[in-house]
Amino acid sequence: MYLQIDSNILTIILIVFFSAILIYLLRFGLGYMMKRNRSELQDQPLKTITIASCINNDYMLEREFREGDFIGKIDGLCPKCNSNIVIEKIYVVPLTVKETKEKR
Ligand SMILES: [Zn+2]
Structure with a gap:
């Protein structure tokens, strides 16, 4: 038991x-x-960059990615020729690498 x-x-x-x-x-x-x-x-903090340029290629803009951005999206008017600015590239960069490369 x-x-x-x-x-x-x-x-x-x-x-x-x-x-x-x-x-x-x-x-x-x-x-x-x-x-x-x-x-x-x-x-490795990441940053998404959007590159947009004028359809006449006389103006280019690099800025931080905003929600709703996509390649081919019209992103405003060119300050030089008043044509459309279209998003060309969207890419991700590590913040640390960018900071060390930014030597002007
Ligand atoms: Zn333009």
């Missing part, structure tokens, strides 16, 4: 122990992955 209760308790303890380890490993793994992703993003 005593022995049976003991072995039952032992089994329960073992099950609880193993599931605790499993949960811990799962949480640790997920946490590690999320932390890694976050730190990678923090290490």
